[in-house]
Amino acid sequence: MSNIPIDRVILVLNDNPLYLDFWNYSSKIWKVNFGITPTLFFVGKPSVKLSEKFGEVYILPEVNEVIVNSDRDWSVTWALFWGASQFKDDICITHGIDQIPLSNRFFKSIEKYNLNKDYIIGLADAYSNPNWYVSSHHVAKGSIFKKALSIKDRWEDEVKSVFSFRNNYGPMYNTGDFWGLDELHSSFILKNFPDIKLHNGFENLKSHRIDRAYSLDFDRDLLKQGYYSEIHAHRPYKKYKSSLDLISDLCPIYSK
Numbered sequence: 001m002s003n004i005p006i007d008r009v010i011l012v013l014n015d016n017p018l019y020l021d022f023w024n025y026s027s028k029i030w031k032v033n034f035g036i037t038p039t040l041f042f043v044g045k046p047s048v049k050l051s052e053k054f055g056e057v058y059i060l061p062e063v064n065e066v067i068v069n070s071d072r073d074w075s076v077t078w079a080l081f082w083g084a085s086q087f088k089d090d091i092c093i094t095h096g097i098d099q100i101p102l103s104n105r106f107f108k109s110i111e112k113y114n115l116n117k118d119y120i121i122g123l124a125d126a127y128s129n130p131n132w133y134v135s136s137h138h139v140a141k142g143s144i145f146k147k148a149l150s151i152k153d154r155w156e157d158e159v160k161s162v163f164s165f166r167n168n169y170g171p172m173y174n175t176g177d178f179w180g181l182d183e184l185h186s187s188f189i190l191k192n193f194p195d196i197k198l199h200n201g202f203e204n205l206k207s208h209r210i211d212r213a214y215s216l217d218f219d220r221d222l223l224k225q226g227y228y229s230e231i232h233a234h235r236p237y238k239k240y241k242s243s244l245d246l247i248s249d250l251c252p253i254y255s256k
Contacts, residue, residue, distance in 0.1 A: 004107045006139065010093065011096075012040070022098050078162055080095075081182070090142050209231065209232055
């Protein structure tokens with residue numbers, strides 16, 4: 001059990017070696033430290049063992065018609081939304097697999113919302129753009145994910161439908177592989193949902209995180225006290241294992 005009002009974190013992955021080992025690492029923190037069920041949607045055939053000791057793993061087929069860049073496949077990120085919609089009665093949060101909470105800072109900040117009705121975009125200020133929201137930190141019941149984003153029942157049908165909108169939003173990250181389509185398409189749809197709540201949580205989260213954009217330096221005492229909001233982890237996990245494991249060991253426990 002957890003004193004945090006979120007049932008599941010939805011994580012996604014494919015066989016990209018930069019991220020592969022983060023499931024076994026992050027699922028333990030989510031479950032042990034926060035009491036939230038980690039739920040992984042893996043797109044394709046995994047080449048490593050995906051432990052279900054701390055969470056649940058679901059395998060989705062690759063849909064070759066929509067894959068533009070197999071090294072950075074936009075369709076994997078859409079599995080965040082499709083995955084959340086599969087658990088109609090659970091309150092879900094979408095999240096990056098290498099972006100792991102270290103305190104209950106964000107969770108406490110959204111307690112003011114009605115989690116039985118609202119669709120919360122938790123980092124609505126991340127891009128300072130009302131037409132482009134990040135796909136991480138969306139919080140809602142699974143049934144609300146399905147309704148708000150008009151999610152289709154079959155994964156293959158859903159991802160093909162989203163891909164049909166790929167040319168509607170102009171430049172994304174100027175890479176030509178439609179990386180960012182998940183963010184732009186979800187933003188476009190959600191603007192018309194009446195129960196959307198835009199939560200400006202990014203600046204507070206960013207100012208308190210251990211960020212790979214800078215360094216892995218951190219204060220052990222502050223970490224144990226819940227000062228840090230999250231880690232935006234260095235990759236791959238194996239290269240930074242000793243530091244990342246120490247961070248996991250020192251992270252406070254918020255689950256009951």
